[in-house]
Structure formats: C-alpha cells, structure tokens
Amino acid sequence: MDKGGAIFALLTVFAVMLGSWFFAGVHVSMTAEKIEYRVLYKLGENIEVREYGEMTTASTSSNDIDDAFFILSSYISGKNAEKKKIDMIYPVITFEDENVVNMSFILPETYSVNDTPVSVNPAISIQSVPERKVVAIKFSGSAKGEILETKRSALILQLDENNITTKGDFFLISYNPPWVPPALMRNEIAIEVA
Secondary structure: OOHHHHHHHHHHHHHHHHHHHHHHHHHHHHHOEEOOOEEEEEEEOOEEEEEEOOEEEEEEEEOOHHHHHHHHHHHHOOOEOOOOOOOOEEEEEEEEEOOEEEEEEEOOOOOOOOOOOOEOOOOOEEEEEOOEEEEEEEEEOOOOHHHHHHHHHHHHHHHHHOOOOEEEEEEEEEOOOOOOOHHHOEEEEEEEEO
C-alpha cells in the first residue's frame, strides 16, 4: 500500500470511530431515563423554577470528576453487596468544594435509603434528598471554566432581579455521560430556592 492509501485508510478508520462515538452519544441521550420535575414558572430564556420530588442518591467525593463518575458507575454496574445492577438515571449532579468534586447519581424511584444495595466501597453514601424547589439555567456543550461562570452569572442576575432567596451552593446538572460528544451535551447550573 502506498503512503496515500495508508493515509486514506487511517482517515476512514478515524471517520468511522468518530461517527460511532456521535451516534452512540445520540442513542444514550435519547434513550436514558431522566428524573421527572414540574416547571413552576420561567424567569427568562432557558431559566426555569422547578419542583423536584423526593429522590434517593448514591454520592461520592473525589479530587477528579472522572474518578467520581467511575466510582458511582461501578456501584450501579453491580459492584455492591448484592451484585445488583441498577438502572442509570439522568441527570448526574455535581458540585465542587475547594477542589473536591462531589457527585451524585439519582437512583430509580423504586429505591429508598433502606432498600438500596449496600455499597462495598466506603466512599459511596446513600442519601435521601427531600422534595425541593430549584432554579436552573439550561445550556448545551461542555460544562467547563468560562462557560460555567457565564451561565452562573446570568442565573445570579435573574435571581437578583426577581428577589429570589437561595439555599446552599450552585451545582451542575449533567444529562449525558462524559463520553458524549460536547455538541450533544445538555447541562444546567442550578441552585435550591426558598
């Protein structure tokens, strides 16, 4: 095979891999179960005040977002005392506190704190999150650095203009696994409101 043929073959393989990645991302994004919420009202473009029902979460903390995701995905993939697989529910909830990533997976409605498979990893805790109101700003693409700050600032502006009292810290709501192409990612910055 000549040099031109080898380059064409490599580009073809790369294009097939990229296409597979893209279509796998589309499939996961469209078929994954998502947590239900009720929109109470809208504050502006892509900003909603919502009501979430009580939910059960599996949570962990790590210095690295990929490590936190791996720990939790191992738990729902059967690395628990019952070796039971648990369906993945989106979104994934994340917030950073002094360079520590705190991540939570929402568990299916059929689980409560008392009947969730026990984790074999002490870094995982199972928690009940009570019903709450949240305000969220939606955006697509990667959820990093300057984009997060821009969206957080837009949300803060709307909260201030509408005299809305918040509780706790801002958190990231991610509706796709980390390997989904950035163009297909759906993310939100949110905070609990009184």
